[in-house]
Amino acid sequence: MKDLYDSIFHRKSIRKYDPDHPLSQEELDSVLELANDSQSLIKGIENTFVLTDKRLPNVRFGQASLLCFSQDRENCLLNAGYRLEQVDLQLAQMGIGSCWYGLSRPTRKVAGMVYVIQLAIGRSLENWRKSADEFNRKPIEEIWSGDFDSDVKQAVRLSPSACNSQSWRIESSEGCIRIYRTAAYKTIIPTGMKAYFNTIDLGICLCHLELALARKGFRFSSELASPCEGDPVKIAEYLLH
Numbered sequence: 001m002k003d004l005y006d007s008i009f010h011r012k013s014i015r016k017y018d019p020d021h022p023l024s025q026e027e028l029d030s031v032l033e034l035a036n037d038s039q040s041l042i043k044g045i046e047n048t049f050v051l052t053d054k055r056l057p058n059v060r061f062g063q064a065s066l067l068c069f070s071q072d073r074e075n076c077l078l079n080a081g082y083r084l085e086q087v088d089l090q091l092a093q094m095g096i097g098s099c100w101y102g103l104s105r106p107t108r109k110v111a112g113m114v115y116v117i118q119l120a121i122g123r124s125l126e127n128w129r130k131s132a133d134e135f136n137r138k139p140i141e142e143i144w145s146g147d148f149d150s151d152v153k154q155a156v157r158l159s160p161s162a163c164n165s166q167s168w169r170i171e172s173s174e175g176c177i178r179i180y181r182t183a184a185y186k187t188i189i190p191t192g193m194k195a196y197f198n199t200i201d202l203g204i205c206l207c208h209l210e211l212a213l214a215r216k217g218f219r220f221s222s223e224l225a226s227p228c229e230g231d232p233v234k235i236a237e238y239l240l241h
């Protein structure tokens, strides 16, 4: 994966776009290229990315949408979150606005694939963040138990999530990081949709975790947990070497 660590501290959901200065065709092409070049979390899950040529009727902002379709396989939501967060971080770096958008589903279909999620994109009228102080997030103690490198903890804490739900919970002990997803928080996300969006969120969180581990010089291997019931649900385990 490209080193996108620095962008973690500056990215932002952009919701105000400049209708008078749309992205050029060259910029739009580069967005699609970034998506196609993003690294998968799970080998063997194919994605198709579609860039619409204008804003979709049910999307409230942006000039265009980057739609993510996936093979309907185990952990495909985690994989989509992991891949599109690389795009989100790179767009912030390039000064192109983006915002995850779960509120609407496109009518567009791709044969053999299921629709997962989209990023609204366009020319931003907002500024990106200057530092971690500008993020509205839970205190680190609420999401991470155990000692670990404070920069890695911070990078995970700043991950974006649907309705800012921040459903990731992390435990670290000697040489091991365990990542869980909880549904034990209040939200306006309908109960039946929580696991769907929060699993995408966890893919985003794994992207931030891996970028930070790599930047801080940790060598690691990871294993995804098998899907299970209960709360919290174990998502992955990272072993440090």
Ligand SMILES: Cc1cc2nc3c(=O)[nH]c(=O)nc-3n(C[C@H](O)[C@H](O)[C@H](O)COP(=O)(O)O)c2cc1C
Residues within 6 Å of the ligand: 011, 012, 013, 014, 015, 099, 100, 101, 102, 103, 104, 117, 135, 159, 160, 161, 162, 163, 164, 197, 200, 201, 204
């Ligand atoms: C899976 C997912 C779906 C989202 N859906 C929407 C959406 O439909 N509309 C919206 O305005 N923001 C949406 N967001 C953006 C979140 O509200 C935002 O990431 C969160 O509040 C944190 O703010 P930040 O991204 O500026 O750091 C979504 C984010 C994620 C990760």
